[in-house]
Each structure stands twice: as structure tokens, then as C-alpha cells.
Amino acid sequence: xxxxxxxxxxxxxxxxxxxxxxxxxxxxxxxxxxxxxxxxxxxxxxxxxxxxxxxxxxxxxxxxxxxxxxxxxxxxxxxxxxxxxxxxxxxxxxxxxxxxxxxxxxxxxxxxxxxxxxxxxxxxxxxxxxxxxxxxxxxxxxxxxxxxxxxxxxxxxxxxxxxxxxxxxxxxxxxxxxxxxxxxxxxxxxxxxxxxxxxxxxxxxxxxxxxxxxxxxxxxxxxxxxxxxxxxxxxxxxxxxxxxxxxxxxxxxxxxxxxxxxxxxxxxxxxxxxxxxxxxxxxxxxxxxxxxxxxxxxxxxxxxxxxxxxxxxxxxxxxxxxxxxxxxxxxxxxxxxxxxxxxxxxxxxxxxxxxxxxxxxxxxxxxxxxxxxxxxxxxxxxxxxxxxxxxxxxxxxxxxxxxxxxxxxxxxxxxxxxxxxxxxxxxxxxxxxxxxxxxxxxxxxxxxxxxxxxxxxxxxxxxxxxxxxxxxxxxxxxxxxxxxxxxxxxxxxxxxxxxxxxxxxxxxxxxxxxxxxxxxxxxxxxxxxxxxxxxxxxxxx
Numbered sequence: 001x002x003x004x005x006x007x008x009x010x011x012x013x014x015x016x017x018x019x020x021x022x023x024x025x026x027x028x029x030x031x032x033x034x035x036x037x038x039x040x041x042x043x044x045x046x047x048x049x050x051x052x053x054x055x056x057x058x059x060x061x062x063x064x065x066x067x068x069x070x071x072x073x074x075x076x077x078x079x080x081x082x083x084x085x086x087x088x089x090x091x092x093x094x095x096x097x098x099x100x101x102x103x104x105x106x107x108x109x110x111x112x113x114x115x116x117x118x119x120x121x122x123x124x125x126x127x128x129x130x131x132x133x134x135x136x137x138x139x140x141x142x143x144x145x146x147x148x149x150x151x152x153x154x155x156x157x158x159x160x161x162x163x164x165x166x167x168x169x170x171x172x173x174x175x176x177x178x179x180x181x182x183x184x185x186x187x188x189x190x191x192x193x194x195x196x197x198x199x200x201x202x203x204x205x206x207x208x209x210x211x212x213x214x215x216x217x218x219x220x221x222x223x224x225x226x227x228x229x230x231x232x233x234x235x236x237x238x239x240x241x242x243x244x245x246x247x248x249x250x251x252x253x254x255x256x257x258x259x260x261x262x263x264x265x266x267x268x269x270x271x272x273x274x275x276x277x278x279x280x281x282x283x284x285x286x287x288x289x290x291x292x293x294x295x296x297x298x299x300x301x302x303x304x305x306x307x308x309x310x311x312x313x314x315x316x317x318x319x320x321x322x323x324x325x326x327x328x329x330x331x332x333x334x335x336x337x338x339x340x341x342x343x344x345x346x347x348x349x350x351x352x353x354x355x356x357x358x359x360x361x362x363x364x365x366x367x368x369x370x371x372x373x374x375x376x377x378x379x380x381x382x383x384x385x386x387x388x389x390x391x392x393x394x395x396x397x398x399x400x401x402x403x404x405x406x407x408x409x410x411x412x413x414x415x416x417x418x419x420x421x422x423x424x425x426x427x428x429x430x431x432x433x434x435x436x437x438x439x440x441x442x443x444x445x446x447x448x449x450x451x452x453x454x455x456x457x458x459x460x461x462x463x464x465x466x467x468x469x470x471x472x473x474x475x476x477x478x479x480x481x482x483x484x485x486x487x488x489x490x491x492x493x494x495x496x497x498x499x500x501x502x503x504x505x506x507x508x509x510x511x512x513x514x515x516x517x518x519x520x521x522x523x524x525x526x527x528x529x530x531x532x533x534x535x536x537x538x539x540x541x
Contacts, residue, residue: 003168006134006160007032010098011040013141016174019069021045021418022098023056023411027073029100029113032165034071045414045447048439050077054084055411055437058093059375062236063395063419065213067096067148074100074162075113082120083405088155089124091236091401092209092292094148095155097121103163104132117159126154134167142175149180152292153213182214182309183291185316189306193287193313194320196262196303202329203262205229206253206274209236209401210267210291210310217241217394219314224248227321228330230256234268235401242392249333250387251340256333260284266310267291270299271402289313347533348388354526355502357381358533360456361388363505364428371423373398373416377409378430379463380530381456385428407436413451414443424513425451432461434485434520444518445493451519452512454505455485458525466531482524489520499523 004012010033014022021043024030037044047053053070061068072081078099088095102114121128127147131140137160144156197203207220211233217240224231224247231241232253241248249256257263257280266289270277277286277300288295288302289310296305306313348362357380365388368374374389376382376399391397398416400408409427417425434455444451465478486496495515497508505523512519526532 003170004172005032005036006137006165006167007034008036008039009134009137009169009172010141010160011036011042012172013138013174014042014069015040017141017145017177018066021060021415022069022071023047023053023060023415024071025050025053025073025077027077027100029074029077029102029162030071030098030165033098043418045418045443047411047414047443049437050080051084051407052411052414052437052440052443054081054088054095054097055408056415057097058084058088058091058095059398059408059412059415060419061088061093061095061153062398063416065215067094067145068415069096069098071098072100073113074102074117075115077113078117079120085121085155085157086124087400087403087405087408090403092153092213093155093401094153096144096148097155097157099157099159100165101130101159101161104161105163107161118157121157124155125157126152128157130159130161131164132161134164135169135172137164138172138174142178145178149178182312183307185306185308185313189304190313190316190320192304193306193317196285196287197264197317197321198324200262200326202260203229203264203326204232204256204260204333205264205266206232206234206268207237207240207266208234208268210289211240212236212394213267214310215394216311216314219311219318221245223314223318223321226318227324228326230326230330230333232256234273237267238397239391239393239395243390244392246334247330249337251344252333252336254279255336257281257284262287265289266313269295269402273402344387351502352526352529353501354524354529355500355505356526356529356532357384357456358388359502360454360505360523360525361385363502364426364454364509365389366506367509370396372396373420373423373425375399375409375412375416375425375427377406377412377427378433378456379406379461380458380466381430381462381525382428383463384530406430406433409433409453410437410440410444413453414440414447414449417444417449417451418447427451427453429453429455430462431455431457431459431480431483431485438485438488439492441489441492441494441518441520449518450516452509452521453519454509454521454523456525457482457485457522458527458529460527462527462530466528484522486520486522489518493517495519497521
């Protein structure tokens with residue numbers, strides 16, 4: 001009779017959930033999981049640092065609207081992944097972190113890499129627990145998937161002791177795939193929303209990450225096409241309405257909030273990105289649609305606060321607002337936007353050497369198409385480029401999220417290129433952020449994942465350096481060298497180019513993608529470029 005060990009059982013339940021790849025770094029505490037993955041045709045993408053494994057699993061989750069799985073060994077393997085889990089929590093991403101641990105039968109005796117891991121994750125996961133019996137593995141994983149995917153998508157940490165992984169069973173029953181259950185909107189709340197929007201003259205809609213997770217992009221487009229309501233996108237909501245759509249705006253949100261009489265937020269926290277609800281029209285009314293009850297009435301009291309699936313809400317609004325149009329207000333917002341974009345167009349046309357941040361963004365935007373996934377990983381460079389790029393599809397833009405964690409670029413790209421081998425994957429990277437996980441280009445070479453990073457190299461931590469220097473006259477600890485990151489990638493087996501003239505950016509990117517290798521285009525930027533445009537601001541929109 002053939003027995004099933006715990007690692008095999010984990011792999012079978014992952015496969016039943018539709019998981020096709022795990023991201024990790026080898027260790028004795030997790031060897032049975034890797035063995036099980038091989039048996040079940042689950043790809044193992046082994047990285048150079050556990051933080052990268054967590055970030056890659058986060059991106060895998062976002063791009064598949066399913067769980068993403070990272071597997072790390074005990075002790076320092078688990079602690080190395082903490083930042084990635086915290087970032088996924090803030091970004092509402094259902095990352096599952098499987099962490100090895102010392103055997104239960106020696107717990108508390110000082111085993112190798114033994115530490116209190118479960119407690120460490122409890123404040124920034126939806127669940128954190130230990131599986132104590134081999135036979136409990138399927139049920140516990142199924143619980144983790146349900147927890148991670150339903151309501152507010154969020155990470156789960158699962159500690160699996162070594163003796164549980166090596167435990168064996170004669171047979172086991174697997175659980176079916178978990179999918180999120182849509183929450184129906186409450187009828188009374190919807191009636192109140194209809195009343196507010198039918199009476200509104202100047203409403204705006206801010207579509208956030210939940211619109212992406214609920215696959216509500218078609219419903220969003222139908223609503224704005226029908227009513228003419230101006231739309232701004234936020235976080236993971238970028239691309240849920242194409243930025244080329246005449247009702248989608250990105251440069252005038254603050255001004256529109258000062259004039260709007262109704263603000264409809266869908267899956268958009270009232271955090272620093274919305275200035276904590278301050279500076280809006282004081283007479284405006286607020287409608288909040290959320291999957292996270294903790295965000296309702298947070299920082300600003302809502303007139304209607306509703307826990308519901310955003311697709312169902314948007315479909316109901318399109319049905320109930322037939323005949324309602326906001327054309328005068330739409331024209332006003334369009335005029336505001338045109339003025340802002342005219343100013344930005346001046347910056348995008350700069351021929352300065354070193355290169356201006358906005359000009360780099362304009363060159364990238366010329367190459368952007370629907371077969372390109374873009375990842376933002378940096379400070380000033382991403383702040384500028386995000387204002388320029390015309391993202392047109394859900395999931396086409398990935399950034400860390402509101403935690404603002406640097407170093408996600410290469411790990412996110414590993415997952416994106418693995419999942420979509422026929423697409424172009426482009427990282428917009430700062431020189432500072434490149435250094436955090438740049439060695440994952442080695443992983444990309446080993447797995448033949450030919451993504452490209454364009455590094456905006458201004459010789460420092462520009463988003464910190466520039467304002468601190470302005471306020472204090474100096475900015476210690478913020479300076480870097482103009483390092484040859486292109487040569488680093490070449491040394492790891494990839495392709496690299498150095499660019500100094502803005503006219504050379506497009507051709508260099510084309511050659512990088514044509515090389516068929518992981519590649520780095522290292523662009524020397526004007527260290528004072530954002531001062532010249534006076535446009536430095538947090539980039540996560």
C-alpha cells in the first residue's frame with residue numbers, strides 16, 4: 001500500500017484549488033512540500049530571498065484572482081517573508097504563506113530555527129495558525145482559502161511542523177476549489193443610493209481595488225457610459241476603466257472632490273491617497289461600498305455605508321439610474337483635466353539631459369499596448385510615470401499598494417511573466433528600489449522569464465532626498481551612486497543597456513524586449529527633475 005505524506009497532501013489540495021505555481025526558497029523544514037509539488041505538476045519557482053517569494057505569490061494572487069502561495073522554511077525563512085505578508089495585507093491580496101517549523105514533539109526544547117511564528121503574523125493576516133495533525137491538512141487549507149478569498153481578500157499564515165509534513169496517511173479526501181461568494185447589496189441602502197444619485201448634479205465615482213477583485217469592470221463601464229458620471233481609479237482599480245475612456249480622469253481628483261456634491265467610493269479606503277477625507281466639498285454626501293467593514297465610516301462619516309459585491313452594486317445602479325445624465329458636470333471635469341494634461345505635456349516633451357521623469361514616462365507610454373503588464377516599484381519615478389501611462393485593462397498595472405513597499409518589481413515580474421509567457425512585462429523601477437530584490441534577475445534567468453526593468457537612475461532616494469533637502473538644506477542618508485544596474489543584470493546572464501538621451505529610451509526598450517532575456521534599461525535621470533515640474537507626490541493612485 002502506498003502512503004501519502006503531509007507534503008504530498010498539501011500539494012494535492014493546492015492543485016485542487018487551481019494553484020499552478022508556488023514561490024519559495026529551499027529548506028529542510030519544507031522539503032516534503034516541494035516533493036509533493038513535483039508530483040502534482042505545480043511549478044516551484046525558487047527565488048534568492050524569501051521576501052521575493054512572498055511578493056511573487058502576492059502578484060500571482062492578484063493576476064489570477066485566486067490565492068497565491070509562498071513556501072518558506074522555519075525561523076529566518078519565515079521572518080524574511082514578513083514584509084511581503086504585511087504588504088499583501090495592506091493591498092488586499094490573498095497570499096497564503098506556508099511556513100515550516102520545528103517538530104511538535106520537540107517544541108519548546110530549543111530546536112533549530114524554532115521561534116513563535118504564528119503570533120508574529122496575527123496583526124496583519126486574516127488568520128494565522130498551526131496545523132498539528134497530518135490528517136487535518138486538507139480541511140485547514142480549505143479553511144485558509146475560504147478565509148483569504150471571501151470578504152476583504154487578505155493573507156493567511158499557516159505554520160506546518162516538520163513531523164506533520166512527514167506524517168503519512170493511507171488516503172485522504174480533498175476539498176473542492178473555493179471561490180468568493182458575492183455579497184448581495186441590501187435593498188434599503190440601494191434605495192437611498194438611488195435617491196442621492198438622482199438628486200446629484202456633480203457626482204464622482206472612485207473605483208478602487210475591490211472593483212478589480214469583483215471583476216466589476218464591465219459593470220463600471222456600463223454605468224459611466226449610461227450616466228456620464230466621472231470616474232477616477234485608485235490602487236488595483238487602475239485599468240478597470242481604460243484611462244483612454246473619455247469619462248476616466250487621473251489628474252484632477254483633488255479638484256473634483258472640492259466641487260463634487262456626491263462622492264461614490266467603491267473599495268477605496270479614505271486614507272492618505274484621499275487626504276483622509278479632508279479638503280473635499282464640505283457639503284458633499286458620501287456613499288461607501290466596501291468588502292471590509294473596518295473601512296466603513298473610517299475618517300469620514302458616510303451617508304450610506306454598504307458591505308456588498310461591487311459588481312452587483314454597479315449593475316443595480318445602471319438599472320436604476322436609466323435616463324439620468326451628468327453631462328454638464330462631465331464637461332466641466334473634462335475641461336479641468338485638459339488644462340492639467342496640457343501642463344503635463346510640456347514636461348513630457350522635455351529634451352533635457354539627464355532625462356526628466358515625465359519624459360521617460362512619455363517614452364514608455366508610446367510603447368504600451370494591451371499585451372504589456374506594467375509594474376511600478378519606486379518613488380519619484382513611479383509617481384511621474386503613473387501620471388503619464390494610459391493603462392487600459394484590469395490587472396495591467398501592479399504596484400505595492402498603500403504600504404508603499406519598495407522591492408516588489410522583480411518578484412512581481414517573476415509571477416506575471418510565468419503566468420503570461422506571451423505578454424511583455426515591464427518594471428518601472430527606481431534605482432533605490434532596484435537594489436532591494438535585484439538579484440531576482442538571477443531567478444528570471446534560471447527560469448527563462450524575459451521581463452524588462454527600466455531603471456530611473458537619479459543617484460539617490462529621490463522622493464525622500466528632494467523634500468528633505470528643501471526643508472533642511474541637506475538630506476543625509478539619501479544619496480546613491482549612478483551605478484551600472486544594466487551591467488549587474490548582464491553579469492547575471494541578462495541583457496542591459498545604459499541610456500542618457502531621452503530619444504534613445506524607446507529604441508533601447510525595443511532591443512531589451514527583443515533580446516529574449518531578462519533585461520535592464522538603465523536611464524540616467526535628472527536628480528532635480530521633479531523639482532523642475534513641482535510634481536513630487538505619493539505615487540500610489
